[in-house]
Amino acid sequence: MxxxxxxxxxxxxxxxxxxxxxxxxxxxxxxxxxxxxxxxxxxxxxxxxxxxxxxxxxxxxxxxxxxxxxxxxxxxxxxxxxxxxxxxxxxxxxxxxxxxxxxxxxxxxxxxxxxxxxxxxxxxxxxxxxxxxxxxxxxxxxxxxxxxxxxxxxxxxxxxxxxxxxxxxxxxxxxxxxxxxxxxxxxxLEQRDWISGVAEALKVALIKDVDFFKYIEDNGLALSERNMEVMQYTIYKCAEMHMQHIAKGGDPFESGSSRPLDFGHWSAHKLEQMTNYELRHGEAVAKGIVLDVAYSYLTGLISESDFNRVVSVFQSIGFDLRFPISTEDEIDRLLKGIQEFREHLGGKLTITLISALGEKHDVHEIDEALMKKALNLVNEISESKAV
Structure with missing residues (x-):
């Protein structure tokens, strides 16, 4: 039978x-x-x-x-x-x-x-x-x-x-x-918790909606000064885009390898661990986003002016973008976050970058030497407070 x-x-x-x-x-x-x-x-x-x-x-x-x-x-x-x-x-x-x-x-x-x-x-x-x-x-x-x-x-x-x-x-x-x-x-909320969550709003804006990015850019000072009306709109728009991605992205339970909502997160997660979670998640994400935007700039995906705009909006809100690591060993530990991110995703490495403000761009390889240059660039800009 x-x-x-x-x-x-x-x-x-x-x-x-x-x-x-x-x-x-x-x-x-x-x-x-x-x-x-x-x-x-x-x-x-x-x-x-x-x-x-x-x-x-x-x-x-x-x-x-x-x-x-x-x-x-x-x-x-x-x-x-x-x-x-x-x-x-x-x-x-x-x-x-x-x-x-x-x-x-x-x-x-x-x-x-x-x-x-x-x-x-x-x-x-x-x-x-x-x-x-x-x-x-x-x-x-x-x-x-x-x-x-x-x-x-x-x-x-x-x-x-x-x-x-x-x-x-x-x-x-x-x-x-x-x-x-x-x-x-x-x-x-403490001030650092007030601004911390804006990093996630900038995340979705940078990969999905240039007009939302411009709104945050135009209202950076208002956000830092705790304008509730501006914050409520920022929360609403970010949450709406997040939920739409889950429903319309075709992969709500993340069985694939592309996760645009994890933009900036490979280094953020590792940095949280390395600092014994003294950094807020949003603070680490802000650093991680700017690092990946710097890498996007160094690879020629975006212009220097767009990179500077991204840095400026984070700084206007009050983010410290400096990475609290300096030794080669610490930098190598941070870069291990790329491999750990691949393991978390499963299968092929997929890192989301941007090819323009509001447009995501997935890559499947990272040049670690160039990523170190991007890290140095972020730290230099953070120390000078000028872009």
Whole structure:
């Protein structure tokens, strides 16, 4: 008897939405309650995971969550608010993932319940990973509290922790149920966190939209001076372009080797590791983008004037573009990030550069000697503060 191969194809539709509000847990704001009620018009269990930095900046937040859930108790069952370490430290290993898994188990959070994570991009990455592996996936609502998480990391479909000393080595693709951007959280950010996320906006602008680049270029000083209207537009436009890329790029779960949204990230990830994550992700990305733009200039892909414009806009916002490395050994360690990036991608090396402002250009080889020249150029410009 001949046994034939059985083959079946299927598609799964995903839907997730990004909401904008202010004061999400103020009792006169019905957005969060309406979102849960839309899912199921009956009591739904909620486990909150909150970044400790957010709790310090907003000391009434935990009480506000509790009060809000009590007001809407017909739909919201507040089981517990778990406060976890914020920043990249929460992703270094399984400690905080296990705390969340314990909470999911202890409070019987099932696949019809929600984990609600409130914090910066690192906490959202880590908590999203925990939610994705519990019960093969419990529902997740992300409430990002930094510019970078509101315009980039929280609006994607990835979750991760660091392992083997490598950024995002362990992770999942799992779209959230929803994302809620609350502008109230931005008002208490340190200046470096305020500007850090603009690097990701410049990233998408440089590879996709020259008009958006010009907007940021024209409003660099306003961004540095914490103009909320300009920042809100920058966040909105960046998040919109990010989500459109996921939906329309044809590779939402990154099975291919081209990842334009990782522009500038091969060196950024390595630099974060080399500085023991003292650099914010956005700060490292800013350096990484300018390094790859310098390399694009040295290879003849872009003009010197376009290179200078890129440097100028980063500096006008307040970024320090200097790489905090100087020895040959440190430079060689940084360049190992190219190989690690290839391993992370899988298969063929693909590094995104630009061939013009707003136009990406993928390459599959990097001239390391020329990349060292690009690094020296970035450091020289940073030290002179003149372009």
């Amino acid at each position: 001949m046994i034939k191969t059985i083959e079946q194809n299927f598609e799964v539709a995903y839907r997730y939405r990004l909401f904008f509000t202010e004061g999400v847990f103020q009792t006169d704001n019905s957005l969060f309650e309406s979102l849960i009620k839309e899912y199921k018009d009956e009591p739904v269990k909620l486990l909150f995971v909150v970044d400790n930095g957010v709790v310090e900046a907003h000391p009434n937040l935990l009480k506000e969550i509790d009060t809000y859930c009590k007001q809407f108790s017909q739909n919201l069952v507040h089981t517990h608010s778990l406060v976890v370490q914020g920043g990249e430290a929460c992703k270094n290993g399984e400690k905080y993932v296990n705390q969340i898994l314990d909470g999911i188990n202890d409070y019987a959070i099932c696949r019809h319940s929600f984990v609600v994570v409130i914090g910066g991009g690192a906490v959202i990455d880590m908590a999203g990973y925990a939610a994705a592996i519990a019960h093969r996936g419990v529902k997740l609502i992300r409430i990002p509290t930094t510019v970078l998480s509101q315009n980039d990391s929280a609006v994607g479909v990835k979750n991760s922790i660091n392992f083997f000393g490598k950024k995002n080595f362990v992770g999942t693709f799992a779209p959230p149920f929803a994302i809620i951007n609350d502008s109230l959280f931005l008002k208490t």
